[in-house]
Amino acid sequence: MAEGKGIEGLIRSALASLGSYSPHKSPDTLKGKVEVPAESIIKLDANENPYGCSPKVKQALASYPNFSVYPDAGQTELRQLLAGYTGIGAENIVAGSGSGDLIDLILRLFVGPGDEVINCPPTFDLYRFETGISNGTLVQVPRDKDFAVDVSAVGAAIGSKTKLIFLSNPNNPTGTLTPREDILKILDSGLAVVVDEAYYEFSGETVLPLFIQYQNLIVLRTFSKWAGLAGLRVGYGIFPPKIADWLLKIKLPYNVNVAALVAVRESLGDIDYLKGRIKAIIDERERLFKELQGLKFLRPLPSRANFILCEVADGEAKKLYQKLQDRGILVRCFDTPHLENFIRISVGKPEHTDALIRTLKQLGEE
Ligand SMILES: Cc1ncc(COP(=O)(O)O)c(C=O)c1O
Incomplete structure (x- = not known):
């Protein structure tokens, strides 16, 4: 057994250099840390389906x-x-x-x-x-x-x-x-x-x-x-x-x-029902894209998925992410050598887009 490390010393040494994988935050863990109740959190951080399952x-x-x-x-x-x-x-x-x-x-x-x-x-x-x-x-x-x-x-x-x-x-x-x-x-x-x-x-x-x-x-x-x-x-x-x-x-x-x-x-x-939801998400993606294009401090990228990546052209992605989270809107933040100063927004329902854009506009004016 490796000296002084107890059972941890038995773990495969190759894992020591493994960075972590950061999954998205569960809204439950944010209770009391954001300005809205956990059930009002708008979750646009994990590319989930806003309409739920069939x-x-x-x-x-x-x-x-x-x-x-x-x-x-x-x-x-x-x-x-x-x-x-x-x-x-x-x-x-x-x-x-x-x-x-x-x-x-x-x-x-x-x-x-x-x-x-x-x-x-x-x-x-x-x-x-x-x-x-x-x-x-x-x-x-x-x-x-x-x-x-x-x-x-x-x-x-x-x-x-x-x-x-x-x-x-x-x-x-x-x-x-x-x-x-x-x-x-x-x-x-x-x-x-x-x-x-x-x-x-x-x-x-x-x-x-x-x-x-x-x-x-x-x-x-x-x-x-x-x-x-x-x-x-x-x-x-x-x-x-x-x-x-x-x-x-x-x-x-x-x-x-x-x-x-x-x-x-x-x-x-129930494939027809689910296809209807897919179409609603694709339509909403296009509306969200246009709305994001209207904001001076973000540069959204056209997307073929159910999310939109945006470069934060003016300001810091990390700060923007945190301010959105404080207001109960979860997005994903990227600040790595391969993707510096970006946020990724999952496509939600129309009311989620409305709340997000309203909040982004307010933040842009601060
Ligand atoms: C490209 C890609 N592959 C795979 C997955 C994993 O999906 P799941 O394990 O939920 O099927 C994800 C989830 O975000 C993804 O973005």
Whole structure:
């Protein structure tokens, strides 16, 4: 045992240099710290669905009789449902406790000490964090000034130890899409290419049609955003069948709970309702964008997802974020070398946009 450190000295030394992953704040933890009651907080910080889930999910869960029985470890019904939704065979599909679970599993499957993972920041921070946990080496290939993936730099970064590349498409937090021809060039490298389509239902763009042709393509999706099920935790990935078999083998046996299965079944049975909500969010995104453009101190970026990234052109993003939080409006703040002085605003209901813009205007006048 390492001298003087007790049980902590037994922790893997590679984790010592791992920075933290900062999840969003739960409104419950802000009770008494903001100027409004916790239930009036407007949560625009985690790209959740402001309309919640389908009412059918709530009804079905209220009368579900079998919470005492473990789920099917092979995910048979769930994979069939997802096959119906995606048009891809069930043998290609594995579900997880959110798509974050699948990011973790993919890294456990492919990456060990010394293996390299290419990441294109600014992007979803879980790719960096989970690579660190799996003892992989992160190779950062920053995006260009317009947040496009630098495809030739990605090519130059590939070496004998490179296993995986992560591409969030649309990218969180920039909301930008990577053109199909760039994704094709990256797929031609033969690496395992993970295209994370967490926001697909908002962008309408998918690489799934490439799946037949490319045996190295992995596509991730989630029910957290479009279906309003972030709290129930269910996502899935589409893999070559042999990789899907491996993931089913190494995952925790019951990684998706029965409530999540019921929720997927009901959501897919109420797809027209959910599509109506998606349309409302996309319409609201465009209105929010125009409103933000009207503010002198912010520079919003056009987005294909359910959030808008804004450069704080006059002032400090951290201060703006804090002032909004004090007034009960939660957004995400970014101030890293790859994204200096930005805030990301999730698209809410029209009344959330109204309250946000009103508050931003007041702050702009202070
Ligand atoms: C790009 C991207 N991928 C994956 C996730 C994880 O989603 P979940 O684990 O809720 O399915 C998120 C969540 O914000 C995301 O932005």
